[in-house]
Amino acid sequence: MFENSIIALDWLGIVVFTISGALVASRNQMDVIGFILLGTITGIGGGTIRDLLLDAHAVFWIERPQYLAVCIAVSIAVFFTAHLAASRYRLILWLDAIGLALFATGGSEKAIALGEGGLVAATMGVITACFGGIIRDVIGKEDSIIFSHEIYVTAAVLAALSYVILHSLGAPRELSVALSVAAGFGLRAGALAWGWSLPRYRPRPPDI
Amino acid sequence: MFENSIIALDWLGIVVFTISGALVASRNQMDVIGFILLGTITGIGGGTIRDLLLDAHAVFWIERPQYLAVCIAVSIAVFFTAHLAASRYRLILWLDAIGLALFATGGSEKAIALGEGGLVAATMGVITACFGGIIRDVIGKEDSIIFSHEIYVTAAVLAALSYVILHSLGAPRELSVALSVAAGFGLRAGALAWGWSLPRYRPRPPDI
Amino acid sequence: MFENSIIALDWLGIVVFTISGALVASRNQMDVIGFILLGTITGIGGGTIRDLLLDAHAVFWIERPQYLAVCIAVSIAVFFTAHLAASRYRLILWLDAIGLALFATGGSEKAIALGEGGLVAATMGVITACFGGIIRDVIGKEDSIIFSHEIYVTAAVLAALSYVILHSLGAPRELSVALSVAAGFGLRAGALAWGWSLPRYRPRPPDI
Numbered sequence: 232m233f234e235n236s237i238i239a240l241d242w243l244g245i246v247v248f249t250i251s252g253a254l255v256a257s258r259n260q261m262d263v264i265g266f267i268l269l270g271t272i273t274g275i276g277g278g279t280i281r282d283l284l285l286d287a288h289a290v291f292w293i294e295r296p297q298y299l300a301v302c303i304a305v306s307i308a309v310f311f312t313a314h315l316a317a318s319r320y321r322l323i324l325w326l327d328a329i330g331l332a333l334f335a336t337g338g339s340e341k342a343i344a345l346g347e348g349g350l351v352a353a354t355m356g357v358i359t360a361c362f363g364g365i366i367r368d369v370i371g372k373e374d375s376i377i378f379s380h381e382i383y384v385t386a387a388v389l390a391a392l393s394y395v396i397l398h399s400l401g402a403p404r405e406l407s408v409a410l411s412v413a414a415g416f417g418l419r420a421g422a423l424a425w426g427w428s429l430p431r432y433r434p435r436p437p438d439i
Numbered sequence: 440m441f442e443n444s445i446i447a448l449d450w451l452g453i454v455v456f457t458i459s460g461a462l463v464a465s466r467n468q469m470d471v472i473g474f475i476l477l478g479t480i481t482g483i484g485g486g487t488i489r490d491l492l493l494d495a496h497a498v499f500w501i502e503r504p505q506y507l508a509v510c511i512a513v514s515i516a517v518f519f520t521a522h523l524a525a526s527r528y529r530l531i532l533w534l535d536a537i538g539l540a541l542f543a544t545g546g547s548e549k550a551i552a553l554g555e556g557g558l559v560a561a562t563m564g565v566i567t568a569c570f571g572g573i574i575r576d577v578i579g580k581e582d583s584i585i586f587s588h589e590i591y592v593t594a595a596v597l598a599a600l601s602y603v604i605l606h607s608l609g610a611p612r613e614l615s616v617a618l619s620v621a622a623g624f625g626l627r628a629g630a631l632a633w634g635w636s637l638p639r640y641r642p643r644p645p646d647i
Numbered sequence: 648m649f650e651n652s653i654i655a656l657d658w659l660g661i662v663v664f665t666i667s668g669a670l671v672a673s674r675n676q677m678d679v680i681g682f683i684l685l686g687t688i689t690g691i692g693g694g695t696i697r698d699l700l701l702d703a704h705a706v707f708w709i710e711r712p713q714y715l716a717v718c719i720a721v722s723i724a725v726f727f728t729a730h731l732a733a734s735r736y737r738l739i740l741w742l743d744a745i746g747l748a749l750f751a752t753g754g755s756e757k758a759i760a761l762g763e764g765g766l767v768a769a770t771m772g773v774i775t776a777c778f779g780g781i782i783r784d785v786i787g788k789e790d791s792i793i794f795s796h797e798i799y800v801t802a803a804v805l806a807a808l809s810y811v812i813l814h815s816l817g818a819p820r821e822l823s824v825a826l827s828v829a830a831g832f833g834l835r836a837g838a839l840a841w842g843w844s845l846p847r848y849r850p851r852p853p854d855i
Binding site: 464465467468469470471472473474476487491497498500501504507508518521577578580 | 699700701702763764766767770773777781785791793794798800801804844845846847848849
């Protein structure tokens with residue numbers, strides 16, 4: 232069950248992030264290979280950085296190339312269906328929100344399974360969740376989502392910390408995962424729907 | 440012979456990519472250290488990411504520092520000779536095309552030599568070929584070449600897939616390498632000369 | 648003593664780079680989580696890339712999570728105090744100069760301690776010194792500091808080469824470190840104060 236739980240999170244998160252990356256490709260009017268490139272980088276980017284940092288046995292998609300195959304297939308499907316979305320921009324935001332919560336939780340879970348402590352595990356969750364989107368936006372020339380005025384990284388932090396804390400309290404894994412994903416997604420969804428934000432830094436004079 | 444074949448591809452690709460990076464430095468009117476930085480990053484960037492992902496014994500230029508020395512020497516030479524090029528911009532594009540075909544083939548070859556399957560090997564070829572240029576363009580503030588309207592990433596995919604397929608068919612290594620490089624370079628050269636492109640995503644209403 | 652010397656350089660460099668990253672967050676009016684993200688990435692980014700390339704036992708902040716804790720604490724402190732700086736932009740430049748000299752020296756030192764030769768060690772110093780700032784500027788949408796007209800990367804090269812040469816001459820470690828940091832910081836400080844620069848590439852016709 233344990234292995235499956237990590238893998239299910241990975242799969243779901245990868246598919247939604249791949250779609251979000253492919254939709255950015257559609258906004259740049261790229262060809263199908265561009266969809267595959269941007270979709271795949273977004274789908275597996277965060278997890279790749281996580282695995283490199285953790286020095287896990289092998290990067291997950293090298294060990295299991297079916298991840299790659301799915302990213303490619305999903306990206307191609309988006310190439311032919313992206314026009315069906317009422318607003319591709321909103322769709323990107325909502326898919327990204329799902330992926331964010333899934334990857335933050337799954338990234339922390341994987342780090343804990345590899346024996347890391349709470350602080351490193353939570354950091355790995357945030358890295359897994361945020362770097363796919365960061366890379367997508369840098370390469371795809373979108374405004375970086377981490378600069379959005381609404382809560383974004385904070386939702387990843389919440390999901391990752393929730394998992395770490397629930398795990399340390401001895402909560403059952405499936406429950407911990409479900410609650411953490413719900414917390415992270417709920418917070419980001421609220422931010423998208425109602426514009427929730429944290430207080431931002433306000434410069435006071437002198438300000439240069 | 441086998442070792443030499445990989446190494447020869449690496450050397451050639453590194454030199455042409457280093458020149459392309461140093462030429463971008465010239466377009467930014469950087470000093471000689473800037474030439475070395477941008478030339479070297481472009482020359483060894485793609486292969487570095489490949490080696491990190493494959494968890495090869497060591498990154499190639501750490502194991503053989505003469506790669507670094509050559510990148511530095513080539514970058515310095517470009518600093519003093521870049522003005523001789525009739526059009527530095529066209530020269531960048533053509534050197535990049537050669538490097539693209541060489542690295543796509545060589546990256547796949549190295550991955551296969553390390554025991555990876557076809558999909559991962561082809562992906563490594565594309566990563567090796569494309570990431571040096573992506574990093575060059577992000578740091579050098581050029582429009583990313585992967586957004587060019589003409590075929591670009593597709594040529595790397597063709598070279599990498601060609602090598603993987605020819606290898607799996609049991610073709611002699613040198614022949615496979617030669618054909619794959621020729622296919623990749625030929626496709627990109629055609630795109631540069633005649634504007635070849637794949638059909639691009641066309642938004643249909645609703646389009647936001 | 649040896650271990651401590653490396654670690655002291657790491658600590659100091661990390662704190663000043665973290666502050667510089669958090670100050671960039673303040674210029675973007677991010678929330679406190681944004682400060683932590685950008686501060687921490689800047690503080691540990693260069694060393695992380697160094698450790699990944701060197702394939703050291705583990706990335707330093709995974710082995711010693713207190714580094715992370717300090718980055719987070721420092722970033723939060725900056726969130727509440729950044730307005731006290733007379734000019735946050737100048738402060739970023741000077742902190743970056745200190746971090747540059749410390750990381751260039753410390754990065755070379757670590758590479759030598761791991762058995763690398765002089766060229767690779769100097770390169771690692773430059774990478775450690777420059778990549779935190781490069782990532783900070785890419786994510787924080789600042790003009791990349793490596794494009795500054797004043798000497799920048801050159802100061803990192805000087806510090807790194809100084810350490811490598813002094814080490815190879817058998818100079819005592821503490822002396823080598825002190826001289827190298829002083830040389831690198833002095834050169835960058837002169838560039839900041841008096842606009843020192845190296846001759847830049849000048850296009851001559853034909854120039855396209």
